[in-house]
Amino acid sequence: MKRLAFFPTPYxxxxxxxxxxxxxxxxxxxxxxxxxxxxxxxxxxxxLYLPDGLEDIAAQIPKEAGHTxxxxxxxxxxxxxxxxxxxxxxxxxxxxxxKTGNPxxxxxxxxxxVFTLQHRYLRYCLRCIDDDIxxxxxxxxxxxxxxxxVYICPAHSEATIDSAVELNELRREYYxxxxxxxxxxxxxxxxxxxxxxxxxxxxxxxLFNGYELxxxxxxxxxxxxxxxxxxxxxxxxxxxxxxxxxDLADFxxxxxxxxxxxxxxxxxxxxxxxxxTKESFQHPLYHLLLIxxxxxxxxxxxxxxxxxxxxxLPFGEPPYPCRNYVCExxxxxxxxxxxxxxxxxxxYATFSCPHCGYAYNRKGNVPKEQQYxxxxxxxxxxxxxxxxxxxxxxxxxxxxxxxxxxxCDVRTILEFGIKLNIFPPERQIKSSPYIPVAEPQEKPNLMxxxxxxxxxxQAAIAANPMARRTELRIIDSKAQQWLSKHDWDWYDQNSPPxxxxxxxxxxxxxxxxxxxxxxxxxxxxxxxKPGHISVSAIGxxxxxxxxxxxxxxxxxxxxxxxxTANIETLEEWQKRKIKWAVQQMRERxxxxxxxxxxxxxxxxxxxxxxxxxxxxxxxxx
Numbered sequence: 001m002k003r004l005a006f007f008p009t010p011y012x013x014x015x016x017x018x019x020x021x022x023x024x025x026x027x028x029x030x031x032x033x034x035x036x037x038x039x040x041x042x043x044x045x046x047x048l049y050l051p052d053g054l055e056d057i058a059a060q061i062p063k064e065a066g067h068t069x070x071x072x073x074x075x076x077x078x079x080x081x082x083x084x085x086x087x088x089x090x091x092x093x094x095x096x097x098x099k100t101g102n103p104x105x106x107x108x109x110x111x112x113x114v115f116t117l118q119h120r121y122l123r124y125c126l127r128c129i130d131d132d133i134x135x136x137x138x139x140x141x142x143x144x145x146x147x148x149x150v151y152i153c154p155a156h157s158e159a160t161i162d163s164a165v166e167l168n169e170l171r172r173e174y175y176x177x178x179x180x181x182x183x184x185x186x187x188x189x190x191x192x193x194x195x196x197x198x199x200x201x202x203x204x205x206x207l208f209n210g211y212e213l214x215x216x217x218x219x220x221x222x223x224x225x226x227x228x229x230x231x232x233x234x235x236x237x238x239x240x241x242x243x244x245x246x247d248l249a250d251f252x253x254x255x256x257x258x259x260x261x262x263x264x265x266x267x268x269x270x271x272x273x274x275x276x277t278k279e280s281f282q283h284p285l286y287h288l289l290l291i292x293x294x295x296x297x298x299x300x301x302x303x304x305x306x307x308x309x310x311x312x313l314p315f316g317e318p319p320y321p322c323r324n325y326v327c328e329x330x331x332x333x334x335x336x337x338x339x340x341x342x343x344x345x346x347x348y349a350t351f352s353c354p355h356c357g358y359a360y361n362r363k364g365n366v367p368k369e370q371q372y373x374x375x376x377x378x379x380x381x382x383x384x385x386x387x388x389x390x391x392x393x394x395x396x397x398x399x400x401x402x403x404x405x406x407x408c409d410v411r412t413i414l415e416f417g418i419k420l421n422i423f424p425p426e427r428q429i430k431s432s433p434y435i436p437v438a439e440p441q442e443k444p445n446l447m448x449x450x451x452x453x454x455x456x457x458q459a460a461i462a463a464n465p466m467a468r469r470t471e472l473r474i475i476d477s478k479a480q481q482w483l484s485k486h487d488w489d490w491y492d493q494n495s496p497p498x499x500x501x502x503x504x505x506x507x508x509x510x511x512x513x514x515x516x517x518x519x520x521x522x523x524x525x526x527x528x529k530p531g532h533i534s535v536s537a538i539g540x541x542x543x544x545x546x547x548x549x550x551x552x553x554x555x556x557x558x559x560x561x562x563x564t565a566n567i568e569t570l571e572e573w574q575k576r577k578i579k580w581a582v583q584q585m586r587e588r589x590x591x592x593x594x595x596x597x598x599x600x601x602x603x604x605x606x607x608x609x610x611x612x613x614x615x616x617x618x619x620x621x
Contacts, residue, residue: 004038007061011132011140013207016076017048017170018141024174032173045171048146049078050094053101069099073211078147080210081203081284082109084302088215090281109281120543121162122146122170124177125153139177144204149260149285151186152193154200159186159193168540195256202288202298213302219287222304223274226294229307235314239275242474244290251293260285314340314347316368323351323376324358325406326385331372350379357382378408389413393422450487453479458494468496506555513559515542516551520566529602530580532573533566575613577601582617592618 008022024035033043039057046052054069061067073079079098083091090108097105122141129139144150145160153160163180188196206213213219227233232244248271249257271286288298295301319333338349352359359379366374381389385406392402399417403410410429417423456479460472472495473480483491505512519541523531531537539547550556551563568576581600585592594614598605605611 004060010076013143014140015143021174021176048170050105052098052105055099081206083210084213084219085216085287091215122165123160125160127156147203150200152196152200154204192256205298225305229305241272314365315349320351321372322353324356326388327356329355356384393417453482509556509558530576533568574603
């Protein structure tokens with residue numbers, strides 16, 4: 001394989017795209033296409049966040065430089081940030097794809113859905129530029145500044161700035177940092193700036209240490225311990241998601257959560273999904289929000305909690321009392337240990353007294369102060385009870401008096417006496433047939449239930465006027481479930497529009513319109529052969545995902561009207577290319593023919609339908 005005669009040594013925290021920018025400039029290659037062909041064998045470069053085919057690059061770098069695909073992934077991509085939150089199988093697949101190549105690499109983790117917070121432009125820090133120039137003689141694109149959700153430089157505590165370089169242009173061109181600076185600086189309030197600073201510090205720590213950490217299987221165990229220590233997860237593994245959401249809102253503040261886009265009024269659905277399944281990958285930002293709430297920092301979280309989760313004691317602190325009326329230690333704490341089992345998450349415990357052999361059962365969470373009274377189920381009366389009852393029955397004591405004194409059923413005394421041959425079998429009391437003593441309870445009135453749940457649902461909406469259906473479902477899940485099952489029409493008409501019915505971008509018509517206008521103008525003014533002004537091209541230039549759905553949606557009427565008025569049919573685009581080709585050939589003084597113009601404009605016109613237009617254009621000049 002052909003080796004590169006030169007390759008720049010990456011600077012600390014330099015993203016791979018920046019290294020390739022320096023290579024492109026140092027080599028004096030006239031256009032990005034030639035650089036891409038040299039590096040990748042393709043006219044397009046690789047993706048910013050997760051470049052693939054890195055083994056091909058490493059194989060071309062001189063061995064003396066010591067650069068391998070793994071070292072590039074570790075030091076010059078965001079893979080270390082993702083690894084602790086990827087299941088082992090996904091992590092291995094992603095790492096392998098980055099090394100060997102995979103055109104669908106983003107689909108491995110659902111990147112388009114997960115990274116909805118990504119910036120539109122490459123970002124930089126002014127203080128970092130000054131430091132880089134002093135240290136290395138030139139500035140470069142830092143990896144930490146490009147991570148979605150990072151708005152503050154962790155090294156200098158200053159806001160990062162959008163450059164003039166759009167992310168969707170990076171595969172077609174190499175832009176060095178120095179000439180791409182802009183003067184606009186975003187400002188934040190002190191409280192929000194402090195939160196953003198802490199978040200960027202956690203991102204930076206993971207970028208430098210995440211490669212050495214385990215995968216999500218390990219992180220999930222840490223989550224389990226931290227959630228139990230902080231009281232968000234109970235003994236049988238159930239997490240109080242509502243409490244987590246409320247504490248997140250209190251901890252960060254609604255203004256900060258609104259800045260991140262996906263968090264609405266403390267009910268962050270992305271953070272909820274962290275608890276659902278190990279296979280579902282979520283944006284590291286949401287993990288870090290939860291991690292800082294639980295532990296204070298990413299470094300402390302992955303070091304593990306030094307505290308132990310509270311011990312599961314559904315029946316209070318031992319020792320426990322003996323409930324045997326015959327025992328000399330009756331109602332005294334002499335039972336040191338119990339056997340606990342769970343049935344459908346309900347604890348069942350067996351208490352055995354070491355002094356009399358008496359054993360009894362209790363179920364449910366019963367605190368220590370309630371252990372001395374209440375209903376129990378006797379498992380074994382024990383040797384002391386049997387010896388005492390036997391002596392009393394032999395002495396001629398009435399079984400009814402014995403049952404009264406020992407707080408047990410007379411049947412038990414009679415059965416015990418029959419077993420010892422003290423009483424004849426005929427003394428056994430026969431069970432009477434069951435006769436209900438009251439009428440069956442009437443079912444609740446459906447009308448009353450409906451009115452009750454309607455009032456509850458309206459109260460939840462009134463208390464949370466900006467909440468969506470998913471958030472209200474958490475606030476009053478019982479009312480939501482009953483109404484959606486028994487009173488759907490009313491529920492649907494008296495609930496906020498669902499998130500699926502009204503997308504988050506539905507109220508962004510003016511924002512999208514400005515972006516679309518800029519994109520259309522850029523396509524028209526771009527040098528070289530005219531580009532096709534299509535819906536997909538506008539969306540790509542404006543950085544809008546799913547443009548066919550959004551730009552032509554009735555929910556964005558202004559944007560749709562502008563796009564409809566400006567998109568070109570294939571024939572209109574071909575005519576623009578013909579005019580451009582004629583103008584270029586006229587400026588160069590070339591002899592024009594229909595064939596030459598068609599070839600220069602790259603037009604396939606088998607039916608020769610555009611020949612007359614080409615001739616008109618030639619004559620017009």
